[in-house]
Amino acid sequence: MCKKIDFKTLGEKLYWIYANIAMAHVALDHNHSKYQRLDYMVRARLYKGLCTGTMRIGTLYDDEKEKLGNDICCYCGSGDKLTLDHLIPRKNGGTDSGDNIVYACRKCNSSKSSTDLIEWMLRNDKFPPLLILRRYMKIVISFCEVNDYMDKDYTMFEELDLPFRIDLLPYRFPNPGELRLRAAN
């Protein structure tokens, strides 16, 4: 159960996390408080499909829809003093493109500052809202695809100039009862 997962390539780890997001999403949609067979099946199917190339990461279309009429901080759900935040900080190589930009309240924005998203969340003992993690993973995977990093040996990740902390990305997810799809106040 608590077996450590050995990822051979960067791509395997990133796909595994992405497949876990899909698993958790299905579990939340079905109000499962613990993962069930259906959820695990969704993860297994997607992971295999992504690794073998028969399935693809979704586009950012659905993620962009989340921004419409949704004027709350994507991290904490507050509607106070909203600012724009870079999911991957500019200082770490994040871009000004719309997919990397989200609404954040001033408090979260200044607390996160140029800290890596996952590092910041862990420091605050929080798991990212699923839809934010999904958006983040799409950016991360796209970056690795463009730079031909997906097939790189996972143990060598420190030699790559990654704009995110791949070592901190969660490969084991909390129970759905402890997860949320979006930030809530």
Ligand SMILES: [Zn+2]
């Ligand atoms: Zn906030």
